[in-house]
Amino acid sequence: VAKIDYPEPILELIAQLKRLPGIGPRSAERIAIWLLGSQSAAAVQLSAALATAVDAVTTCQECGFFSTRGNPCVICAAPGRDASVVCVVEQATDVLPLERTGAFKGHYHTLRGRISPLENIGPEDLRLEHLYGRIRRGGIREVILAVGSDVEGEATANYIAEALRAMKVAVSRIAQGLPAGGGLESADELTLFRALQGRRTL
Amino acid sequence: VAKIDYPEPILELIAQLKRLPGIGPRSAERIAIWLLGSQSAAAVQLSAALATAVDAVTTCQECGFFSTRGNPCVICAAPGRDASVVCVVEQATDVLPLERTGAFKGHYHTLRGRISPLENIGPEDLRLEHLYGRIRRGGIREVILAVGSDVEGEATANYIAEALRAMKVAVSRIAQGLPAGGGLESADELTLFRALQGRRTL
Numbered sequence: 001v002a003k004i005d006y007p008e009p010i011l012e013l014i015a016q017l018k019r020l021p022g023i024g025p026r027s028a029e030r031i032a033i034w035l036l037g038s039q040s041a042a043a044v045q046l047s048a049a050l051a052t053a054v055d056a057v058t059t060c061q062e063c064g065f066f067s068t069r070g071n072p073c074v075i076c077a078a079p080g081r082d083a084s085v086v087c088v089v090e091q092a093t094d095v096l097p098l099e100r101t102g103a104f105k106g107h108y109h110t111l112r113g114r115i116s117p118l119e120n121i122g123p124e125d126l127r128l129e130h131l132y133g134r135i136r137r138g139g140i141r142e143v144i145l146a147v148g149s150d151v152e153g154e155a156t157a158n159y160i161a162e163a164l165r166a167m168k169v170a171v172s173r174i175a176q177g178l179p180a181g182g183g184l185e186s187a188d189e190l191t192l193f194r195a196l197q198g199r200r201t202l
Numbered sequence: 203v204a205k206i207d208y209p210e211p212i213l214e215l216i217a218q219l220k221r222l223p224g225i226g227p228r229s230a231e232r233i234a235i236w237l238l239g240s241q242s243a244a245a246v247q248l249s250a251a252l253a254t255a256v257d258a259v260t261t262c263q264e265c266g267f268f269s270t271r272g273n274p275c276v277i278c279a280a281p282g283r284d285a286s287v288v289c290v291v292e293q294a295t296d297v298l299p300l301e302r303t304g305a306f307k308g309h310y311h312t313l314r315g316r317i318s319p320l321e322n323i324g325p326e327d328l329r330l331e332h333l334y335g336r337i338r339r340g341g342i343r344e345v346i347l348a349v350g351s352d353v354e355g356e357a358t359a360n361y362i363a364e365a366l367r368a369m370k371v372a373v374s375r376i377a378q379g380l381p382a383g384g385g386l387e388s389a390d391e392l393t394l395f396r397a398l399q400g401r402r403t404l
Contacts (some may be wrong), residue, residue: 046221
């Protein structure tokens with residue numbers, strides 16, 4: 001008697017789902033069965049959405065954000081935005097949280113990583129030459145470093161600040177301090193230390 | 203200045219991923235970005251696996267398990283299996299855990315549900331007429347009820363046992379008791395009660 005398992009197309013679907021970040025073997029099986037059960041319309045739509053997205057989405061060669069219109073992307077091409085201020089972020093996904101604040105109306109530059117000796121990622125792995133090129137071409141007066149407040153973000157910010165020192169451009173870094181709504185009792189020592197250091201005169 | 207969001211194909215992909223069971227908005231976004239980032243080969247393969255699985259997989263009209271060859275499925279068609287014993291399960295996904303035990307070499311019958319007054323699911327919503335038909339056609343000597351040990355499983359098992367009383371077929375239910383490897387101290391009261399009731403002479 002042969003060993004019984006799911007038919008091959010289901011096993012293949014489970015294998016592909018298992019590769020997704022955060023999806024374990026059990027979730028992959030559950031999703032596959034759900035899709036093939038009463039939800040085959042959802043399966044067809046997901047399949048089409050994947051194919052369309054892979055076809056249609058590229059990244060802007062200037063800022064590194066997602067684009068469906070090639071270069072420049074909607075942000076780089078927007079007439080109302082200030083091209084003289086460039087906000088440097090680690091990942092393309094950091095752009096939207098900043099956009100949602102409504103506090104920034106300049107351009108972006110995506111590094112596609114951050115300096116991390118532990119992961120063997122150095123400055124040469126980041127999109128830095130391209131940033132220097134943008135600055136050299138002129139028209140940029142300020143670079144805002146919107147990198148993380150962890151060790152890697154610290155290293156990345158310090159490296160870029162140093163590298164840009166010779167260039168005629170102001171360099172700033174987004175503030176660190178108490179998160180909104182948080183009391184002092186819930187802040188860790190380092191956060192409080194940085195909040196004190198970054199205090200502003202009222 | 204227009205509000206910036208992900209391009210439409212990414213939003214559509216996120217929307218489709220969000221529908222999957224166990225995938226929240228954040229996971230959907232994370233998966234979409236992962237797929238469109240360095241993993242577009244994975245996106246293409248997942249898209250193809252979905253389309254293939256939807257096309258190729260049906261359910262066996264006899265037992266209700268998945269099939270890529272129409273009727274009968276590999277289990278119903280296997281020459282080495284005992285067609286006179288039918289194991290009744292709630293879901294098609296219950297078949298493989300039973301197969302993995304290696305303890306059962308008969309046929310299956312999938313109910314596609316279980317009696318649940320709270321969810322408004324009654325006996326008429328289960329594939330019971332089809333089960334009665336299989337038994338009436340003859341050749342089945344035992345029906346094993348492999349339904350859950352929760353309230354709904356209890357109700358389902360009792361209903362089917364009663365319905366099959368008039369038919370010339372033995373009806374059994376899989377045992378309830380201590381799970382393998384578990385001590386008495388980790389078993390709840392009801393499990394212990396059932397383990398006592400189901401005690402076997404040595």
